[in-house]
Amino acid sequence: MADTHIPHPDLPPPVSIVGPIGWLRRHLLSSPLNIALTLLALCLLYIAIPPLLGWTVLNATWSGDSRDACQANSGACWVFIRVHFDQFMYGFYPDGQRWRVDLTALLLIFSAAPLFIRTVSSQTKLRIGLSILAIYPIIAFILLTGGWFGLAIVETSQWGGLLLTLVIAGVGMTAALPLGVLLALGRRSRLPAIQTLCVTFIEFWRGVPLITVLFMSSVMLPLFLPAGMSFDKLLRALIGVSLFQAAYMAEVVRGGLQAIPKGQFEAAAALGLGFWKMMGLIVLPQALKLVIPGIVNTFIALFKDTSLVLIIGLFDLLNMVHNATTNPAWLGFSTEGYVFAAAVYWLFCFGMSRYSQSLEKRLHTGHKR
Amino acid sequence: MTDHAPAKPPFWNNPQVRAVTFQVIALIVTVAFGLYIFANTQVNLQRLGIASGFDFLSSPAGFDIIQSLVPYSATSSYGQVFWVALFNTLLVAALGVILATLLGFVIGVARLSKNWLIARLALIYVETFRNIPLLLQIFFWYFAVLRAMPAPRLSYSLGDVAFLNIRGLYLPAPQVEPGFGWVLAAFGIAAILATLLAGWARRRQAATGQQFPVVSAALALLLGLPLLTFWLAGSPLHWQIPELQGFNFRGGWVAIPEMASLLLALTIYTAAFIAEIVRAGIQAVSHGQTEASFSLGMSSGKTLRLIILPQALRVIIPPLTNQYLNLIKNSSLAAAIGYPDLVSSFAGTVLNQTGQAIECIAITMAVYLTISLLISLLMNLYNRRAALVER
Numbered sequence: 126m127a128d129t130h131i132p133h134p135d136l137p138p139p140v141s142i143v144g145p146i147g148w149l150r151r152h153l154l155s156s157p158l159n160i161a162l163t164l165l166a167l168c169l170l171y172i173a174i175p176p177l178l179g180w181t182v183l184n185a186t187w188s189g190d191s192r193d194a195c196q197a198n199s200g201a202c203w204v205f206i207r208v209h210f211d212q213f214m215y216g217f218y219p220d221g222q223r224w225r226v227d228l229t230a231l232l233l234i235f236s237a238a239p240l241f242i243r244t245v246s247s248q249t250k251l252r253i254g255l256s257i258l259a260i261y262p263i264i265a266f267i268l269l270t271g272g273w274f275g276l277a278i279v280e281t282s283q284w285g286g287l288l289l290t291l292v293i294a295g296v297g298m299t300a301a302l303p304l305g306v307l308l309a310l311g312r313r314s315r316l317p318a319i320q321t322l323c324v325t326f327i328e329f330w331r332g333v334p335l336i337t338v339l340f341m342s343s344v345m346l347p348l349f350l351p352a353g354m355s356f357d358k359l360l361r362a363l364i365g366v367s368l369f370q371a372a373y374m375a376e377v378v379r380g381g382l383q384a385i386p387k388g389q390f391e392a393a394a395a396l397g398l399g400f401w402k403m404m405g406l407i408v409l410p411q412a413l414k415l416v417i418p419g420i421v422n423t424f425i426a427l428f429k430d431t432s433l434v435l436i437i438g439l440f441d442l443l444n445m446v447h448n449a450t451t452n453p454a455w456l457g458f459s460t461e462g463y464v465f466a467a468a469v470y471w472l473f474c475f476g477m478s479r480y481s482q483s484l485e486k487r488l489h490t491g492h493k494r
Numbered sequence: 495m496t497d498h499a500p501a502k503p504p505f506w507n508n509p510q511v512r513a514v515t516f517q518v519i520a521l522i523v524t525v526a527f528g529l530y531i532f533a534n535t536q537v538n539l540q541r542l543g544i545a546s547g548f549d550f551l552s553s554p555a556g557f558d559i560i561q562s563l564v565p566y567s568a569t570s571s572y573g574q575v576f577w578v579a580l581f582n583t584l585l586v587a588a589l590g591v592i593l594a595t596l597l598g599f600v601i602g603v604a605r606l607s608k609n610w611l612i613a614r615l616a617l618i619y620v621e622t623f624r625n626i627p628l629l630l631q632i633f634f635w636y637f638a639v640l641r642a643m644p645a646p647r648l649s650y651s652l653g654d655v656a657f658l659n660i661r662g663l664y665l666p667a668p669q670v671e672p673g674f675g676w677v678l679a680a681f682g683i684a685a686i687l688a689t690l691l692a693g694w695a696r697r698r699q700a701a702t703g704q705q706f707p708v709v710s711a712a713l714a715l716l717l718g719l720p721l722l723t724f725w726l727a728g729s730p731l732h733w734q735i736p737e738l739q740g741f742n743f744r745g746g747w748v749a750i751p752e753m754a755s756l757l758l759a760l761t762i763y764t765a766a767f768i769a770e771i772v773r774a775g776i777q778a779v780s781h782g783q784t785e786a787s788f789s790l791g792m793s794s795g796k797t798l799r800l801i802i803l804p805q806a807l808r809v810i811i812p813p814l815t816n817q818y819l820n821l822i823k824n825s826s827l828a829a830a831i832g833y834p835d836l837v838s839s840f841a842g843t844v845l846n847q848t849g850q851a852i853e854c855i856a857i858t859m860a861v862y863l864t865i866s867l868l869i870s871l872l873m874n875l876y877n878r879r880a881a882l883v884e885r
Contacts, residue, residue: 390830
């Protein structure tokens with residue numbers, strides 16, 4: 126009887142291929158060029174990180190109430206932000222009424238929270254979403270402007286800061302999406318007159334810069350209206366922003382419509398569905414799902430574009446910050462102000478883009494080509 | 495069509511009748527809306543005593559412009575303001591497009607680098623700058639950086655030829671002397687020769703299969719011939735270096751801080767978007783293409799130039815054009831920091847001085863619309879040529 130063959134136990138893989146060392150060799154040191162690039166990157170980091178860290182954290186001043194507190198340290202003066210924080214959030218909203226803004230924000234957060242919980246069924250989500258769309262704007266409008274239920278009236282000229290930025294972005298998004306869908310359907314329509322109207326509208330708004338649209342809405346809209354009828358400055362900006370973004374949204378939605386195979390339209394027609402039922406039940410649900418990343422990108426662009434309203438004299442977050450940096454008592458802290466504003470905008474935009482990525486992954490049903 | 499059709503549907507369910515009705519209604523509503531606005535505008539203009547028409551373009555402007563590429567003074571007309579403003583817009587847009595493309599391609603390729611650190615740094619760049627509003631970036635560069643520069647006497651200097659201070663960036667300016675025309679002529683001749691050479695090389699390769707190093711030969715021609723002429727003509731060019739005289743620098747070429755900050759912000763912001771487009775374009779070319787090219791014995795340089803880039807460009811160019819259009823439109827944010835571009839000088843100052851709101855805004859919008867439509871048209875032509883022809 127021959128001895129049974131007992132193989133040697135497997136040797137562990139060489140240290141140079143797996144583990145941290147292997148990772149370093151593969152990703153940072155695989156070739157002379159790669160080594161040079163690593164050195165370059167380290168060099169960049171060495172130049173950038175210590176001064177940045179020193180300015181923002183280590184040498185920064187965090188406590189105090191006046192600019193004198195910042196004299197001792199060479200870094201950022203975050204006191205500037207602390208002192209102006211309420212202004213940056215609420216603008217010129219009267220002090221005693223600011224709870225209304227907080228309440229409006231909390232209401233939205235709590236009512237919209239179920240939409241972000243995965244265990245809630247999509248049916249419930251749809252119902253919640255639609256009721257938020259129908260009811261919330263009315264509540265928010267009453268809370269913010271006042272005039273009912275004994276709430277003091279707050280003119281829109283007193284709105285400002287992040288509040289105004291979010292109002293413009295929110296209204297712009299809710300107006301631009303349905304308008305964009307209608308325009309996209311019109312552009313794909315077989316009726317020549319409707320199609321021409323929609324194409325002209327879309328191409329016009331997409332061809333001009335938003336700033337000229339805002340100029341137009343602030344200097345030309347009053348000329349278009351009958352004498353005696355005048356629009357609030359904020360409302361004029363809202364109209365301009367909504368129409369502008371609707372044109373961009375229309376192009377995004379059109380991309381989705383074009384990606385739906387013809388068979389879907391024909392099948393819907395064969396089942397006897399009319400135009401609106403075909404679009405609402407068969408085509409749009411598929412098309413909109415396809416273009417979620419595009420829609421969110423448009424929302425992000427809209428959010429960033431809200432900063433342009435400072436050109437027509439509205440005090441959004443950026444304008445409030447800019448205003449505070451020109452305050453004679455606080456001259457010389459513009460860097461801190463802009464860095465703070467940039468951080469706020471960045472958080473919102475980055476959050477939206479991450480959410481869209483996760484949504485895209487979740488809705489991915491394997492039909493993507 | 496049969497004579498014995500089954501029960502005819504009522505006429506309001508007839509698709510053709512419906513189509514006509516809807517279109518007629520849409521047209522009537524649009525026209526009525528337009529007429530309503532037109533009538534209101536007429537009444538309002540009369541009430542406010544604003545004359546309409548473009549006569550104001552020939553009256554003197556009476557204000558100065560801090561940067562003009564064409565001769566301009568305060569006595570020039572509003573029509574000339576338009577040209578100055580248009581050229582300023584085009585200048586910043588053209589420089590922005592070139593710089594953003596260069597930076598964007600570098601960052602986009604860095605995003606795909608095998609080097610983990612470089613790829614991460616590029617990712618951080620993209621995620622940071624595309625999520626911050628452009629206007630905020632312009633403000634940052636203008637108010638926080640360039641407006642905080644020292645006075646001319648305390649300028650930062652680079653080797654005593656370039657200076658940076660609160661008045662702007664001063665660079666040496668090339669001064670052309672007589673005889674420089676010969677150098678230009680030599681460059682023209684070199685360009686013609688290079689084109690002929692490329693044609694000859696292509697025909698030779700088609701006929702014999704032999705390759706000729708066209709790129710290096712053309713480069714040698716394009717650089718060598720003008721340089722040789724330059725040397726023979728006795729170096730007909732010198733650099734005028736800016737000098738501190740009194741309170742300010744004189745001579746040299748100056749980039750005013752408004753232009754510098756606008757250009758910086760436009761470049762950095764747009765480059766972040768271009769980088770993502772370039773990355774997506776390169777990733778869209780499947781890896782099999784690279785492998786196939788290697789198995790045919792092509793070098794990695796040739797693979798990149800002949801196999802990957804032509805296919806990647808097909809994906810890259812349409813969104814890239816969109817970014818160029820965005821950059822041109824975004825250059826209108828100049829109005830916020832007072833760079834004398836079309837929106838700031840024409841739709842701003844001229845409008846405020848003359849009160850001709852409709853005319854000024856209409857001209858401004860028409861210019862941007864023309865640029866947009868023109869570029870889209872070129873884009874569509876290119877697309878038709880480059881589109882994948884499926885067989």
